[in-house]
Amino acid sequence: MSLTATRPRLGFLGLGWVGRSRLDAIAASGLAEIGAIADPALPGALGSLDELLEAAPDGIVIATPSALHAEQAIAALERGIAVFCQKPLGRSATETRTVVDAARAADRLLGVDLSYRFVxxxxxxxxxxxxxxxxxxxxxxxxxxxxxxxxxxxxxxxxxxxxxxxxxxxxxxxxxxxxxxxxxxxxxxxxxxxxxxxxxxxxxxxxxxxxxxxxxxxxxxxxxxxxxxxxxxxxxxxxxxxxxxxxxxxxxxxxxxxxxxEPPDNWAGRAAVDWARRLAAGEGFGADADEYVRVAALLDRIYGR
Ligand SMILES: NC(=O)c1ccc[n+]([C@@H]2O[C@H](COP(=O)([O-])OP(=O)(O)OC[C@H]3O[C@@H](n4cnc5c(N)ncnc54)[C@H](O)[C@@H]3O)[C@@H](O)[C@H]2O)c1
CATH class of the missing domain: 3.30.360.10 (Dihydrodipicolinate Reductase; domain 2)
Structure with missing residues (x-):
């Protein structure tokens, strides 16, 4: 697929409060095509990550409960699918590093919704x-x-x-x-x-x-x-x-x-839209993803673990 020639097709995993808001923001941007949606609690949606990956999207947007993020992101990246994930990417620095390493190995764009950077x-x-x-x-x-x-x-x-x-x-x-x-x-x-x-x-x-x-x-x-x-x-x-x-x-x-x-400033979906823009431009793994590990390591130190 030539990402520069076509809009990337995205899958959405988890369509609760945040997932729906990020889907709406990306849809409004027109930067990507909205493909399949998976959420076991949503009538009419696919029931699992496996079914979503079967649809072979170019990227997935993950907004499931936090414990699932790392495992789901790795499953997508190992199939060569780019990932935009809600924070936290992992529950510890070790878990976070595993995801970043998977993105690096697959050379796929990995984004995390650290949304205040876009305020x-x-x-x-x-x-x-x-x-x-x-x-x-x-x-x-x-x-x-x-x-x-x-x-x-x-x-x-x-x-x-x-x-x-x-x-x-x-x-x-x-x-x-x-x-x-x-x-x-x-x-x-x-x-x-x-x-x-x-x-x-x-x-x-x-x-x-x-x-x-x-x-x-x-x-x-x-x-x-x-x-x-x-x-x-x-x-x-x-x-x-x-x-x-x-x-x-x-x-x-x-x-x-x-x-x-001064407000107003409509920033809530900007990190997601920025990731979609980078994906549409054909970007692969970015070294900025290492910052997610740095932040996770500081979380670990605050937790004393
Ligand atoms: N970036 C931010 O500032 C920000 C703000 C709020 C929440 N979040 C993060 O977003 C994530 C989701 O929060 P939320 O408030 O939307 O939660 P939520 O409970 O409203 O939504 C989670 C959704 O995931 C679905 N789900 C559960 N297991 C699933 C699975 N295996 N596969 C697919 N879907 C599954 C649930 O049915 C639900 O619809 C959390 O990790 C949270 O930390 C980030």
Whole structure:
């Protein structure tokens, strides 16, 4: 198949809340052809991954419960099928590395839905940090408190979810810290509260502090923040009015504040669409996939495993 000549045909595995949203975003982009869908709970859909792979799509979009991601992604990659997977790609660095190695061996494009990289406010904050204008970054503060918890039972089963709020929400904070600061901490300290999976976690990765939770008395739907304080100034992204979707980015200097990015910004399906665009352009394995292992290794250190 010549990917540059035709639109890639995609299969969709798992069509719950996120799977449906990513399918809609890719369909609206027109970049790919929507092929078969597999979800045992969905009437009219295929019942299994094997049946989906039989249809020989060019790529599959995985949005199943987290424990299934690695095994399903590897099964597709070993058949030469590209993968876009929901986070977390694996429940540990070892599991994540196995998937990345399978993508490398098959030379297939592997994407993970680390969706906040595609939010304009976080992208601009990163550009400001990396321009060097803030001087040395002295402290980072990243927060994701969700006043609700997940509404599906599997999220509370450590085997099925791989953990609680850290692997669910903290993964985004770790990814943003690594992506923005190229963070490679010497020291990782953490405190996790809750059973059988953590509902609240705080961590220090050298000079960067992380906090995330489910079901916290946040006084609003969510508190989401990434602030980077440098020797010459700071940049801060915060959600607006407790929103899960609206973010403002500000440059801070002494007591003054300059707004750099205001909502709205329709970012939710952008990571998926970006993967579809790269697949349509004929891209194979990208070395950026190694960052997924780096993030997973930091998750392991926060979990103390
Ligand atoms: N990128 C993000 O910011 C983001 C946000 C929310 C959730 N997620 C991730 O998305 C994934 C799905 O979350 P969700 O809230 O949509 O869950 P969900 O429970 O709504 O959806 C999962 C779907 O997978 C289906 N499924 C289960 N086993 C299957 C199998 N073997 N084959 C095919 N389908 C199967 C279920 O029937 C269900 O429809 C999770 O891993 C979660 O961490 C990512």
């Amino acid at each position: 304009e406010a976080f992208r601009v904050a990163r550009d400001v940090v990396r321009s060097g204008e803030l001087g040395e970054i002295l402290a980072g503060d990243l927060v994701f408190h969700n006043a609700y918890g997940p509404d599906k039972e599997w999220f509370y089963d450590p085997e099925l979810a791989g953990g609680g709020c850290v692997i669910d929400l903290g993964v985004h904070l770790i990814d943003l810290a690594v992506w923005t600061l190229d963070l490679d901490p010497v020291e990782v300290r953490s405190r996790l509260r809750g059973h059988p999976v953590e509902q609240l976690a705080t961590a220090e990765l050298d000079h960067v502090r992380l906090a995330c939770s489910w079901n916290l008395h946040a006084g609003r739907d969510a508190v989401i923040e990434a602030s980077f304080y440098g020797s010459n100034g700071a940049v801060s992204v915060r959600n607006v009015n407790g929103s899960f979707y609206d973010f403002r980015c500000e440059r801070l200097c002494g007591t003054s504040t300059e707004v750099l990015v």
